[in-house]
Amino acid sequence: MRMEASDEDLAMAAAGGDATAFGLLLGRVYSRLFALCFRLTGSRAEAEDLTQDICLALPAKLAGYRGQARVTTWLYRVAVNAATDRRRRQASYGRATEGWGDWEIDRQQSAVEAEDATDWLHRAMAGLGDGLRDTLALVLDEVTHAEAAEILGISEGTVSWRVAEAKKKLREIREKEEAS
Amino acid sequence: MTSKETTGNDPLDDLKRAMAQAMPAPDAARREANLARSQEIFATHQGSLQAARQNSATPTHRGFFAGVFDMLFTRTTGALTATTALVAVGLLYVSPLGEQLLRAPGPLVPTGGTAIPEISEPLAQAPRAVPPVIAAPTTGDTFAATEAAPVPAPSPSVAADAVVLPVPVPLVAPEAEGARRPEALAATTPLTSDADAADLSGTLNAEASADGIGTTSPADAASGRAIVAAPAPVPGNQIAASPARIQAIPPLDATPAPLPDSEEFANESPSPLRLVADEPVSTFSIDVDTAAYALLRSTLNRGQLPAPDAIRIEEMVNYFPYDYPAPDAGDVSPFRPTVQVFPTPWNPDTQLVHIGIQGILPAIEDRPALNLVFLIDTSGSMNDPAKLPLLIQSFRLMLDRLNPEDQVAIVTYAGSAGVALEPTSAADTVTISRALTALQAGGSTNGVGGLQVAYDLAAQMTGNGEVSRVLLATDGDFNIGISDPEALENYIAEQRETGIYLSVLGFGRGNLQDDTMQALAQNGNGTAAYIDTLHEAQRVLVDQLAGALFPIADDLKVQVEFNPAVIAEYRLIGYETRALAREDFANDAVDAGELGAGHSVTAIYEVTPVGSPALRIAPLRYAAEETTPIRAEFAEELGFISLRWKAPGAADSQLVEFPISATTGQSGTEAQFAAAIAGFGELLRGSDFLGDWNYSDAIALANANRGADAFGYRAEAVQLMRLAQSLAQ
Numbered sequence: 001m002r003m004e005a006s007d008e009d010l011a012m013a014a015a016g017g018d019a020t021a022f023g024l025l026l027g028r029v030y031s032r033l034f035a036l037c038f039r040l041t042g043s044r045a046e047a048e049d050l051t052q053d054i055c056l057a058l059p060a061k062l063a064g065y066r067g068q069a070r071v072t073t074w075l076y077r078v079a080v081n082a083a084t085d086r087r088r089r090q091a092s093y094g095r096a097t098e099g100w101g102d103w104e105i106d107r108q109q110s111a112v113e114a115e116d117a118t119d120w121l122h123r124a125m126a127g128l129g130d131g132l133r134d135t136l137a138l139v140l141d142e143v144t145h146a147e148a149a150e151i152l153g154i155s156e157g158t159v160s161w162r163v164a165e166a167k168k169k170l171r172e173i174r175e176k177e178e179a180s
Numbered sequence: 181m182t183s184k185e186t187t188g189n190d191p192l193d194d195l196k197r198a199m200a201q202a203m204p205a206p207d208a209a210r211r212e213a214n215l216a217r218s219q220e221i222f223a224t225h226q227g228s229l230q231a232a233r234q235n236s237a238t239p240t241h242r243g244f245f246a247g248v249f250d251m252l253f254t255r256t257t258g259a260l261t262a263t264t265a266l267v268a269v270g271l272l273y274v275s276p277l278g279e280q281l282l283r284a285p286g287p288l289v290p291t292g293g294t295a296i297p298e299i300s301e302p303l304a305q306a307p308r309a310v311p312p313v314i315a316a317p318t319t320g321d322t323f324a325a326t327e328a329a330p331v332p333a334p335s336p337s338v339a340a341d342a343v344v345l346p347v348p349v350p351l352v353a354p355e356a357e358g359a360r361r362p363e364a365l366a367a368t369t370p371l372t373s374d375a376d377a378a379d380l381s382g383t384l385n386a387e388a389s390a391d392g393i394g395t396t397s398p399a400d401a402a403s404g405r406a407i408v409a410a411p412a413p414v415p416g417n418q419i420a421a422s423p424a425r426i427q428a429i430p431p432l433d434a435t436p437a438p439l440p441d442s443e444e445f446a447n448e449s450p451s452p453l454r455l456v457a458d459e460p461v462s463t464f465s466i467d468v469d470t471a472a473y474a475l476l477r478s479t480l481n482r483g484q485l486p487a488p489d490a491i492r493i494e495e496m497v498n499y500f501p502y503d504y505p506a507p508d509a510g511d512v513s514p515f516r517p518t519v520q521v522f523p524t525p526w527n528p529d530t531q532l533v534h535i536g537i538q539g540i541l542p543a544i545e546d547r548p549a550l551n552l553v554f555l556i557d558t559s560g561s562m563n564d565p566a567k568l569p570l571l572i573q574s575f576r577l578m579l580d581r582l583n584p585e586d587q588v589a590i591v592t593y594a595g596s597a598g599v600a601l602e603p604t605s606a607a608d609t610v611t612i613s614r615a616l617t618a619l620q621a622g623g624s625t626n627g628v629g630g631l632q633v634a635y636d637l638a639a640q641m642t643g644n645g646e647v648s649r650v651l652l653a654t655d656g657d658f659n660i661g662i663s664d665p666e667a668l669e670n671y672i673a674e675q676r677e678t679g680i681y682l683s684v685l686g687f688g689r690g691n692l693q694d695d696t697m698q699a700l701a702q703n704g705n706g707t708a709a710y711i712d713t714l715h716e717a718q719r720v721l722v723d724q725l726a727g728a729l730f731p732i733a734d735d736l737k738v739q740v741e742f743n744p745a746v747i748a749e750y751r752l753i754g755y756e757t758r759a760l761a762r763e764d765f766a767n768d769a770v771d772a773g774e775l776g777a778g779h780s781v782t783a784i785y786e787v788t789p790v791g792s793p794a795l796r797i798a799p800l801r802y803a804a805e806e807t808t809p810i811r812a813e814f815a816e817e818l819g820f821i822s823l824r825w826k827a828p829g830a831a832d833s834q835l836v837e838f839p840i841s842a843t844t845g846q847s848g849t850e851a852q853f854a855a856a857i858a859g860f861g862e863l864l865r866g867s868d869f870l871g872d873w874n875y876s877d878a879i880a881l882a883n884a885n886r887g888a889d890a891f892g893y894r895a896e897a898v899q900l901m902r903l904a905q906s907l908a909q
Contacts, residue, residue: 034206
């Protein structure tokens with residue numbers, strides 16, 4: 001059946017110039033893409049903007065898809081790079097941002113501590129730093145360490161180390177909070 | 181301080197849980213906007229890629245992401261810089277799928293004398309063998325027969341596809357090509373010959389190069405499935421494998437504007453002139469569809485002349501309301517047939533026999549309760565302002581006209597499959613409106629059995645004496661859970677027996693399977709309408725709500741026997757897809773069209789009287805001379821008309837019949853206007869029965885017979901004629 005074409009089939013067709021396949025593929029992956037963007041940025045507005053950036057840039061990107069990787073792997077790589085790029089731009093413009101990083105600044109300025117899980121999430125993510133955060137953004141979506149390595153352009157060992165490191169930090173954060 | 185639920189063993193699991201909780205849903209409006217904008221960029225990007233390929237250069241920097249993307253390009257796809265890959269990409273790009281995107285689908289023609297014809301030949305055959313959606317009609321030739329629909333044999337798209345070969349192959353880009361492509365091809369192909377192009381394109385359907393409609397069938401079939409058979413072995417290049425893989429992809433269309441080439445039209449060649457001596461009897465089923473006219477309007481408004489195959493004259497004529505005499509208590513039938521004979525506007529030596537059938541309009545408050553199941557296509561391709569949003573608006577218009585006893589349910593297919601709204605009283609407008617608003621295009625998983633779900637729901641809702649109808653709204657993706665086209669038709673025909681009617685509403689352009697719409701509606705005892713504007717939705721769903729939804733006569737067939745003493749030749753204008761065999765008339769098993777409450781139907785014959793200078797068929801030299809003389813009392817009769825219909829839900833048909841007087845009378849504005857529209861259709865089809873009669877004559881005739889025209893439909897028709905006139909020049 002037509003609707004059951006795999007993501008890879010669609011991507012190959014889109015790379016060949018099929019607008020229909022492209023639209024179908026984008027419609028299919030949009031939610032996952034947005035979710036990843038949220039994990040990468042930590043704010044809904046930022047995630048929306050990042051998703052938009054990626055959507056607008058995908059047509060150019062897709063011509064380079066060669067079916068060597070799963071579409072999600074390939075797409076996540078695009079997303080992670082776009083997120084990195086966005087962070088850099090924001091840093092250079094000195095623009096105020098919201099999201100994980102922003103929360104960290106907030107926390108430093110006002111020592112207000114909220115109590116719900118969402119805030120714990122923000123505290124935790126903010127305490128991790130970009131590298132670990134990006135890695136977790138992927139690993140939390142059931143991406144294997146090998147795939148995450150491919151997406152991030154680092155070795156699988158590094159991914160595993162980062163995950164372990166992240167766990168360690170999360171424990172630290174929690175212990176610190178429980179102690180306080 | 182810290183909430184209890186975050187204290188698990190694995191901090192990662194806690195994080196995951198918290199993340200899932202915090203995860204917002206993407207904003208629907210932005211999603212739509214992003215998808216649409218991305219599609220646009222995709223389309224324009226194809227052009228810039230082509231330019232880049234010519235130089236074998238890496239893509240130029242565009243926008244702030246370009247840096248990252250270029251980096252990724254080089255990291256992931258070194259092959260992009262390889263020239264052979266570029267050529268292959270370029271060629272694939274002109275394959276059927278690529279063409280959809282290009283929107284300027286001129287035919288690509290391989291030059292003769294190369295090996296290509298041998299390859300393209302079986303390919304050209306294959307798509308015909310596998311019609312993409314609905315194949316042959318199930319019962320007789322009542323239905324739009326896609327098989328018989330004229331299709332340019334040497335499929336340009338398929339030929340182009342066959343060119344996806346390991347080596348650069350000579351291609352010729354005809355002049356009709358869009359501006360961008362020929363350049364690109366010239367760069368990648370060794371041979372371009374204008375002479376050859378002109379020569380070869382002459383062998384193709386001229387319309388195909390004009391607007392792409394003519395190329396539709398093969399292109400679609402090729403991109404649909406037949407391409408599986410395509411031998412496209414390009415060694416060491418993954419792109420080469422894509423045609424075979426692409427076959428699983430629907431030819432959807434998510435961008436508006438220019439006409440891509442996956443539309444299919446149902447039509448037969450125009451009814452030929454018949455000799456009364458040979459075939460005195462003409463039989464057809466009525467047709468109250470109007471899709472062809474709305475499609476015509478949308479095409480003309482885009483500045484294109486429609487393909488002749490897109491013209492179904494009877495649907496153009498029947499688009500307009502006519503002020504025919506309504507049936508009264510004296511009529512046995514729920515409709516009143518009126519026959520007028522008057523001189524043909526385009527030929528003084530022939531006459532038009534105008535048959536107008538006016539259905540009774542029962543008082544709205546007397547109508548039975550109505551159960552409507554909206555079966556809505558929510559596939560990604562519906563994500564277009566002219567599709568899903570228009571559909572939702574259209575249904576809202578209709579909701580206001582429903583009675584509180586009426587029930588509405590919504591079933592979606594593709595994407596968010598299933599029942600979007602359980603049967604709800606039409607009085608509960610809030611719930612219904614909310615369900616409509618929640619509809620979203622996008623998503624791709626196949627909604628299994630959307631049609632079955634809809635029919636099941638309709639069956640559940642049907643109470644005693646109630647009328648149930650499934651309203652299928654789609655842009656042409658008929659992937660509704662039954663994969664085999666024939667099974668689909670059979671299924672709908674089966675459901676017809678349950679008394680549930682099916683109407684098909686087409687939205688948007690680009691992927692419209694007009695022939696499938698026709699076949700489905702005709703099999704499902706329903707109507708097919710094409711909705712391009714809210715205005716049209718108003719007409720179809722609101723103004724004609726009663727007629728569109730309440731049948732007063734099922735399987736209405738018309739048979740005319742001409743008197744050979746008076747009429748020598750005749751032809752039925754339009755109704756090609758509705759022709760019936762003579763013996764089908766009295767066969768109640770043979771399906772035919774339904775007449776809705778208050779609907780009118782018009783059929784027009786052009787007849788040539790015996791001895792007229794306009795006779796076209798010369799008498800046979802060796803034909804038997806003696807003919808049985810016609811009885812004197814019939815000398816004043818032009819012919820004899822019989823109408824057969826079934827009361828809704830009844831199994832047995834009833835009959836009315838009466839003679840047609842041979843005296844030519846003065847016709848009213850209604851019949852004259854119908855004649856003007858029929859002539860307009862003939863002009864668009866390029867008929868050779870019109871002589872010198874042209875658009876100016878059609879405009880003058882229509883203008884003189886606008887009548888009351890309360891809704892401005894006739895004025896609009898005149899505007900369309902003027903548009904066609906200038907486009908035809």
